[in-house]
Amino acid sequence: MERNTMSVESYNDFQALPEGCIATALSLTSPKDACRLSVVTPTFRSAAESDAVWERFLPPDYRDIILRSVDGYDSVLAKFRSKKELYFHLCDNPIIIDGGNKSFSLDKGTGKKCFMLAARDLLIVWGDTPEYWRWIPYPESRFPEVAELLDVCWFEIRGKINTSMLSSGTTYAAYLVFTSKSGIYGFEYQPAEATVGISGQDGVKRTVCLDPDGEQRHRYQIVPRRIFFNHRLAHIYRRRGDLASERITEYPKVRADKWMEVGLGEFYVDGEQNLDMEISLTETKGGNWKNGVVIQGIEIRPKAE
Amino acid sequence: MSSPEEKTLILKSSDNEEFLVKESVAVQCITIKNLVEDGCDLDAIPLLNVDSKNLAWIIEFMEKYADSTSTDAEKKDFDTEFVKKPFNDVLGLILAANYLNFPALMDVMCDACANEMKLWSVEQVREKFHIQNDYTEEEEKAVRAENFWAFE
Numbered sequence: 126m127e128r129n130t131m132s133v134e135s136y137n138d139f140q141a142l143p144e145g146c147i148a149t150a151l152s153l154t155s156p157k158d159a160c161r162l163s164v165v166t167p168t169f170r171s172a173a174e175s176d177a178v179w180e181r182f183l184p185p186d187y188r189d190i191i192l193r194s195v196d197g198y199d200s201v202l203a204k205f206r207s208k209k210e211l212y213f214h215l216c217d218n219p220i221i222i223d224g225g226n227k228s229f230s231l232d233k234g235t236g237k238k239c240f241m242l243a244a245r246d247l248l249i250v251w252g253d254t255p256e257y258w259r260w261i262p263y264p265e266s267r268f269p270e271v272a273e274l275l276d277v278c279w280f281e282i283r284g285k286i287n288t289s290m291l292s293s294g295t296t297y298a299a300y301l302v303f304t305s306k307s308g309i310y311g312f313e314y315q316p317a318e319a320t321v322g323i324s325g326q327d328g329v330k331r332t333v334c335l336d337p338d339g340e341q342r343h344r345y346q347i348v349p350r351r352i353f354f355n356h357r358l359a360h361i362y363r364r365r366g367d368l369a370s371e372r373i374t375e376y377p378k379v380r381a382d383k384w385m386e387v388g389l390g391e392f393y394v395d396g397e398q399n400l401d402m403e404i405s406l407t408e409t410k411g412g413n414w415k416n417g418v419v420i421q422g423i424e425i426r427p428k429a430e
Numbered sequence: 431m432s433s434p435e436e437k438t439l440i441l442k443s444s445d446n447e448e449f450l451v452k453e454s455v456a457v458q459c460i461t462i463k464n465l466v467e468d469g470c471d472l473d474a475i476p477l478l479n480v481d482s483k484n485l486a487w488i489i490e491f492m493e494k495y496a497d498s499t500s501t502d503a504e505k506k507d508f509d510t511e512f513v514k515k516p517f518n519d520v521l522g523l524i525l526a527a528n529y530l531n532f533p534a535l536m537d538v539m540c541d542a543c544a545n546e547m548k549l550w551s552v553e554q555v556r557e558k559f560h561i562q563n564d565y566t567e568e569e570e571k572a573v574r575a576e577n578f579w580a581f582e
Binding site: 140141142143145146149150151152153154155157158160161162163164165166167168169170233234 | 521524528537540541543544547548552555556559561562563565570573574579580
């Protein structure tokens with residue numbers, strides 16, 4: 126009889142659990158826990174590396190998604206000797222799907238699905254008018270093209286995703302992923318409005334700043350208030366500052382991939398219904414001309430805890 | 431309509447206690463199912479790796495799961511109560527479920543085990559599983575470094 130299956134009167138004999146059982150238990154934890162617990166013993170590590178575990182951590186429809194890859198199913202899967210390798214590759218290397226319109230990746234700690242909708246996949250009002258928007262390749266972009274804002278008054282961008290694509294039981298957050306070549310103008314005192322909601326219904330709005338220096342600028346404006354306390358200019362500074370800084374709830378942040386992102390809103394996916402979620406970003410009230418934003422897309426990923 | 435007589439099996443634990451179980455219930459354990467299908471004609475089926483304490487629990491679980499009148503919600507409630515056992519017993523049931531090849535029990539017990547492991551440090555897991563750390567110092571350091579992100 127194998128050592129693994131020797132008689133055990135009670136667990137007080139301290140019979141070690143076979144590796145297969147450890148793997149089953151680990152597959153019910155999380156990617157993060159499985160990796161953490163590989164430090165317990167070499168047997169735990171071996172169990173934690175097994176395909177049985179990582180097959181469970183990969184999303185159930187991962188094969189279907191990889192089928193949509195522009196590089197082809199076999200080309201993606203052929204590179205990986207194990208499901209664990211595939212998992213970590215998908216975390217750090219988004220794959221381009223749907224003819225270059227979207228990218229797909231995984232959230233490392235949980236294995237939940239993340240997507241970025243390329244600028245080409247979005248509805249950009251006036252996007253087809255060459256005087257207003259230009260479509261160009263961009264070296265640091267994962268997609269073939271980015272949308273460069275030359276000049277608009279009416280700034281309106283809309284994206285849509287069906288919740289059936291996303292991981293159930295998850296709160297997702299949407300971000301505009303953008304940069305600029307030589308500065309972003311027209312948003313300094315005019316914040317934009319982001320809305321996230323079910324298509325056809327009123328969404329949740331928030332006021333968003335696209336100006337990368339916005340946070341600094343609004344903080345700095347407090348100082349002129351004091352310096353010019355008795356000066357007529359104080360009134361103007363305070364008004365401009367108040368209008369913008371006091372309403373804004375989101376400022377751009379720099380991402381690990383060096384692009385900027387700004388949070389547009391959140392929504393919960395319960396997995397029971399298939400809903401079209403609409404995400405929009407507009408600035409159409411100020412009437413001023415805006416330029417300089419280079420848009421890679423809208424990223425939808427699980428909200429960080 | 432008369433129903434065919436339900437065959438009853440005698441399952442004998444490692445400590446020689448005998449339990450009567452309907453065949454239709456007992457075959458949820460693939461090990462037992464295989465024995466029956468292979469035409470095992472022993473009076474009692476000896477389960478050398480399962481003591482009476484565990485076998486009693488396993489039969490309780492098998493009967494709940496074989497009961498066609500219990501709903502999924504009822505099974506879930508049953509599971510929640512069933513796994514409230516000292517961790518040594520959870521491990522004992524996993525071993526038994528493995529030996530008997532009883533997938534439903536394995537899943538429920540491994541899930542309970544997973545819920546505990548998520549909350550424990552590496553050192554606590556070693557303690558609760560009664561296992562020695564057989565990594566060398568260098569090996570452990572290397573594995574920790576490889577998985578540094580999981581400790582953040």
